[in-house]
Amino acid sequence: xxxxENSELDRLNVEEFRKHKKTPICIVLDNVxxxxxxxxxxxxxxxxxxxxxxxxxxxxxxxxxxxHKTALGATDSVAWEYAEDALQVVEKLQYEGYAVYSVExxxxxxxxxxxxxxxxxxxxxxxxxxxxxxxxxxxSRGDGVLEIPQYGTKHSLNISxxxxxxxxxxxxxxxx
Numbered sequence: 623x624x625x626x627e628n629s630e631l632d633r634l635n636v637e638e639f640r641k642h643k644k645t646p647i648c649i650v651l652d653n654v655x656x657x658x659x660x661x662x663x664x665x666x667x668x669x670x671x672x673x674x675x676x677x678x679x680x681x682x683x684x685x686x687x688x689x690h691k692t693a694l695g696a697t698d699s700v701a702w703e704y705a706e707d708a709l710q711v712v713e714k715l716q717y718e719g720y721a722v723y724s725v726e727x728x729x730x731x732x733x734x735x736x737x738x739x740x741x742x743x744x745x746x747x748x749x750x751x752x753x754x755x756x757x758x759x760x761x762s763r764g765d766g767v768l769e770i771p772q773y774g775t776k777h778s779l780n781i782s783x784x785x786x787x788x789x790x791x792x793x794x795x796x797x798x
Contacts, residue, residue: 639699644673645793646744648715650722652708652760653679653751654781661692662782663749668696670793673744675700678708692782712748712763720746722764724756725788727777731769734788739795747788749781 634642649667654660660682667675677683683704684690684697705711712722721743739745748764750756761767770779770787779787 634699636695636699639668639671640701642671645671645796647672647789647792647796648674648676648720648744648746649785649789650676650708650711650715650746650748651678651681651781652748652756653754654681654749656752656781657682657686657688658692659752659780659782661689661694661696663785664689664693664696664700664702666782666786666789667700670789672700672789675702676708676711677702677704678711679706708748708757709759709763712746712760715746716763716765718744720744721766722746722748723766723768724748724750724761724764725768725770725784726750726756726761727769728761728767731767734768734770734791737768737791737795739792741796745792747785747792749785752781 649663649672651660651663660677663675682689689697716722723745725747748756748760768788770784772779
């Protein structure tokens with residue numbers, strides 16, 4: 623087995639990315655404080671051709687050197703928008719036909735591995751603050767809650783890891 627060179631990876635350039643058909647998923651970051659996490663979310667969004675990222679509340683926006691350090695240029699390819707109020711973003715996305723799911727631990731949450739995607743639907747995934755999670759008003763307003771099954775002692779994952787897991791899972795299910 624030979625490791626591939628970067629030139630063999632058939633990567634899209636930024637213009638090709640912008641024109642390419644997107645995965646019908648938006649990501650909403652609700653008061654995410656870590657600039658490195660924000661940058662990692664951009665990279666994951668780029669990897670899976672995500673439609674857009676909404677940066678809400680205290681979530682920082684590009685350009686910022688700490689975001690750039692982990693995004694590695696994905697802030698140039700992935701569409702994003704800042705909004706002060708994540709609840710207004712959720713309501714707007716629902717009005718536009720997105721099914722909005724908070725990724726959180728909550729009563730009656732649906733385990734990610736049991737979640738069935740509908741190919742004709744568009745999804746918005748809300749990820750919250752590293753300490754407080756997704757705000758209750760967003761959890762209450764959404765169409766459901768997805769939970770990542772966890773079996774160890776911590777029952778919490780870094781937000782950028784959570785985004786990677788959930789986006790990969792939905793992307794894979796939408797490809798079936």
